[in-house]
Amino acid sequence: MHVDGNAAAGLLTQVFARDMTGAHGTCGSCGHNGPLAEAVVYGEAAGTVFRCPTCDNVLMTLVEAPGRILARLAGLRWLAVPI
């Protein structure tokens, strides 16, 4: 079952030390651009998986380990963070 990026706001804030739900990401596969809040998120997994709402490409994974969060952003071409 999936939710969306809003549900991962706490985890994203842990990683980026600011709100990231309004940050826009560009999919490295299809080029779709949209806020992380609108990403398809699978939270009931070994980590939190963010997928592109258009093409299902994995944009980002966040794995919570003791004392650290392992972030892989390999599926994002761009991340535009509002300041």
Added chain:
Amino acid sequence: MAPAALLQRLTWLPAVIAEARAETPQARTLVLDVPGWPGHRAGQHVDVRLTAGDGYQAVRSYSLASAPGEQPAITVARVADGEVSPYLVDVARPGDRVEIRGPVGGYFVWEPAMPYRPVLLVGGGSGVVPLRSILRHHRQSADPTPMRLVYSVRAPELVIYREELQAEHLVYTRTTPPGWPRPAGHIDQGLLREVAWPPVDSPLAYVCGPTAFVEHLSGALLDLGYRAGDIRTERYG
């Protein structure tokens, strides 16, 4: 958001349940005492962490139901076969402790000064929780922005915040109250044309509910002529 808040480290805050209020047979509002609570914006949420005596922990994300300036409160609906929601709805009582991380989220948020554009709130089931925070904030801040809620709910006994939402548009999907003018059914194009602000007014829409509900409603609003960028969505599974 103040620059200082950006750099604030997000940590788990101990919280005490100050008040528990049954909303329906399935949902309960918990008001929380959180020392050091920094305040929140309408539409934000918190992560709630429970720890069992044997060290086992479970974390869930819940929308804040209260308006900014009020004590943080969450409204939790019991999920069949759930682990955290049955505890929060049936077991926890005032004085019990949980841990809170937040407030978090900045996308599904409404602020009075923002746009001078009419706002349409569309909630399905407990998706109405963050919308209630927005609606309450709107009323308390006496903001002139036109705001309207369409709330889709299965049956009359499942309506949460009943008193507060009387004046809004309720849509019953399975059972209606006796004499209700609309037969039970989902929000459709006809209803939206009646109650949604017309696209010519450049409205903003906030849609929250189960994934299928949000997909259906955002599609219907696009068909009505709403711009994709003006529809904010939040899905809870």
Added chain:
Amino acid sequence: MPLLMGTVSRGFSGTHFRRPGPELADRVPPGQYLAAGFPVLTAGTTQHIETGLWSFTIRGGRAEPRWTWDDLLALPAERFTVDIHCVTRWTKLDTTWTGVPLDTLLAEADHDAAFGLAVSYGGYATNLPVAEITGGKAWLVYLYDDEPITPEHGGPVRMLVPGHYLWKSAKWIRELWLMDEDRPGFWEQSGYHNFGDPWRQQRYFND
């Protein structure tokens, strides 16, 4: 299930998970809780593959054998009971599966590869040395508790390698790639351990 101890919430006990008693120390690896049910974890959409469309191919050997659903069911099967361990800290004891040992299938591939990458419908992948999926240590299974495996749990056919954390047991298995060099899979590229031995708590990449 994070590790840090927090404030205990009165009356909260994991209804779905509990700490095992000391009598189970040789059954339950360190840091694991016992699951009451069978939790479903997925990194993407649940795949619904009709048995008539399902097939399994081993690539990278001198032969590239392929089996349809009927081919797989025609092979000698084993019914076995094992404990399974998920890296998210739950363990399920005495799960009974039916399927074909991977040894049977690999024998058709005529290969001397050292590494395997299991590839699933939907794009998931996970890697293990060939030595870890041969010698009676891995199966392609199609029955759980004598019933067809549901799509949520990886049916119609999933891999099962109970000696490793469960993310190594690919759901909706479609192919096995044989390679001379190791190639990390989905979670192995995302911070999880490359080998994933539950008894050595090899959870994250440098554990």
